[in-house]
Amino acid sequence: MIYAVSADYTDFVHTGPGTLAGRYLRLFWQPVLRSEDLAPGRAVPVRIMGEDLTLYRGESGATHLVAGRCAHRGTKLSTGWVEDDCVRCLYHGWRYDGSGQCVEQPGEDQGFAAKVRITSYPTQEYLGLIFAYMGEGAPPPMRRFPDFEREGVLAAGTPEYWPCNYYNRLDNAPDAGHVPWTHRESLTRVGNRNVSNMTRAAEETEYGMLSRASGPGEPAHFLHFHMPNINQNRSAARVEGSLEDAAKLWVDRLFFRVPVDDENCVSFVVDLVPLTGEAGEAYRERRRHAEQTQTASLRQIAEDILAGKMHIHDVDQSLSTYKLFWIEDFAVQVGQGPIATRDQEHLGRIDVGVILMRKLWQRELKALAEGLPLKQWTEPAEGLAHMTEGNRLTAAAARSNGS
Ligand code: FES
Ligand SMILES: [Fe+2]
Structure with a gap:
């Protein structure tokens, strides 16, 4: 396909079919479900x-991603039946295989089915997620993350669907400057650490970008950004466990920020917690229990804050720091609007990571628009987690209660 050179390579937010940012994101395997x-x-x-697509798991266990609607008269294929590795439409029973080929049409002439094929995309599973390749040409090899292939509890969290553009979430990760303010209430509750006098730096790497924040006498806090839409960090483990666990337990986390459409996104979060055997099983169990009760009420609180019905400092004191962080992040990122008005921003010194990330995106989109070679992002074989010396912010979180 040929695209006009004048395509707007500063537009990262529109990702539907045919958009420049959408073409770029589609060149990478993207998670679509847990x-x-x-x-x-x-x-x-x-x-x-x-x-809009139909994702199904055949009786063999293999996953398939095909068009959302049946080619006959357009009803939703996800309402149909899965038979072997095919999906059969609920309306008149047309049956499709995983490649989107129609293989059966009750009541129709032989030969008609062979002429009907719907969209399909390759899928594969990795790190507890189902990934799809929705781009042009043959899919690249799945990107591997060595830090998450180590021994320990690997867990994909409940996907977070937020009513904002995925780039609101992406912009937030290298933005260490938000932490003392967005999370002021959380930090105050666990001892009011002064974290505003940090120095910040960001540099391009073979996988994307490394941001570093450090304060006097404190270990550096690293954040990794894997182009084009993945963040990685190490923080205190989620506090489903006892206080003792939380205080000494670290978790490596990957965050995939994926557009649902231009005004909604989903985050798939993968954790690797260095626990094995019985301790690992016990952690898994606590985590399962906590997740069952978690996000619905947190989201209601965050929406009440956005609607002016309450303030962050009114939030129940018994809520764990982890959960309060979630509410605070939702309030500021959803609070930017479904699509942030970037042309009206006033970026400053603290935005160094945000600025570099956008430069990388802009450079790659320009190359894509002009048909020039794109940077081939690669992951270091030894992973990135070893770089982490500590995390001063989440060390505070670890001292919070374990609710
Ligand atoms: S709409 Fe699917 S078979 Fe008729
Ligand atoms: Fe945050």
């Missing part, structure tokens, strides 16, 4: 980068 949320023999609708 593996455990799709049982064999089930089909679900998924919306990714503005495309």
